Amino acid sequence: MALLCAAQFVSVLDVNAVVVALPSMGRELGFSREGLQGVITSYVLFFAGFLLLAGRLADLYGRRRMFVVGLALFTASSLACGLAGSPLALVGFRAVQGLGAAFVAPAALAIISTTFEDGRERGFAMGVWTAVAAGGGAAGLELGGLIVEHLGWAWIFFVNVPVGVASIALAFLLLEEGRRPETSRRPDLPGATTVTAGLVALVYGLTRAERAGLDSVTAATFAFAAVMAAAFVLVERRAKDPLIPPSVFRSRDLMGSSVVAFANTATTSPVVVLAALYVQGVLLYPPSLAGLLGLPFSLSVMAGSFLGSRLLEKLGAGRTMALGLLGICAAALLTAGISVGGGVAYVVSGAALSGLSLGCSAVASTAYGASAVGESQRGLASGLLNSSAQVGTALGLAVLFTVAAVAGGGEPSPEALVAGYRAAFFVGAGIAAAGALAALLLIQEK
Helix, strand or coil, X not given: CHHHHHHHHHHHHHHHHHHHHHHHHHXXXXXXXXXXXXXXXXXXXXXXXXXXXXXXXXXXXCHHHHHHHHHHHHHHHHHHHHHCCCHHHHHHHHHHHHHHHHHHHHHHHHHHHHHCCCCHHHHHHHHHHHHHHHHHHHHHHHHHHHHHHHCCCCHHHHCHHHHHHHHHHHHHHHCCCCCCHHHCCCCCHHHHHHHHHHHHHHHHHHXXXXXXXXXXXXXXXXXXXXXXXXXXXXXXXXXXXXXXXXXXXXXXXXXXXXXXXXHHHHHHHHHHHHHHHHHHHCCCXXXXXXXXXXHHHHHHHHHHXXXXXXXXXXXXXXXXXXXXXXXXXXXXXXXXXXXXCCCHHHXXXXXXXXXXXXXXXXXXXXXXXXXXXXXXXXXXXXXXXXXXXXXXXXXHHHHHHHHHHHHCCCCCCHHHHHHHHHHHHHHHHHHHHHHHHHHHHHCCCC
């Protein structure tokens, strides 16, 4: 568990640390303002796009093996990122880093779900896993700033290398292979190609829509994603060994948990980002202080993770997910109390409630969703849950940023910005409420 959490901590820490390091990267490597976005986008595209394929490969060829492959890619590309001498090189190696993370996440989650027994033990393990992710997110902002200030941006990537090397060595000593003879089949390459291309196109389109709106390129990207989705369905109907067996889609528990994972991130991620923009753009707080205001959210997620593991046992999965999402809904409505004159209390209290609620809901959806299928499909289920969360983040950011821009009339005045942010928070609350209803309707308690 410590080994798996160490890998999770480093990968999550690296995401936020890179955000802090972007200005330094831009100055030293000569990035354009638009080009800097590629450092983030390339990672997200390959991470989200390859999760389903990576999860299935973990089931077919061994979870420890895919965990090690992912760590090797992540570690080697981290070293290459730190040594990159041009914008193109850095963006390219960040894509490989995202690919490595895509192999690590579902394999590690599948190992946890098969190592720990169903019930209190697995719920606690999932609570630890979620808490570590929150801790990595919080530490990324603070440690990233210190590393960039004292050592330089390259060390954001270099610190991953010794952790990665040690984790690879320990994986062979501590982890079981976890491959079953009956799952030793060849991967469904046509299915893998179509679903991966579709996911990459969808996430790219959502990311672009957030910045450029629904222009011709964005519309074409969405159309391509739809074509790939249709092709995937046709391919899977004829495949002898489909990438996603039909039984997966017939599992209401897994589908319900995936919907909840989507709703969790579609609401919390954009609300946190918009609240940070409000603190800096309207209240004129410096970035360092605005970053500190994100700590209540991360710390509350850690507390909510352990609370969620207890509630999962007492209330059941569906009720725990619904309760968490209703808390996220209430937090978004609370944050909507901001004004031009002041609103730090609303931001901090909303972040604390949102984090606590997210911890509860995320633990329940992850633990229950990963357990909803047979042991031979745990990697695929983990990939599906991770993919739902990643698409939720991208779609939530695109939708809520668009709502904020439209409701604010595109004006840069503080009054217009606050009006836009409040409208976005109300929409986010609606998404969370819909997710809570879905949890109650779809999840079948055992």
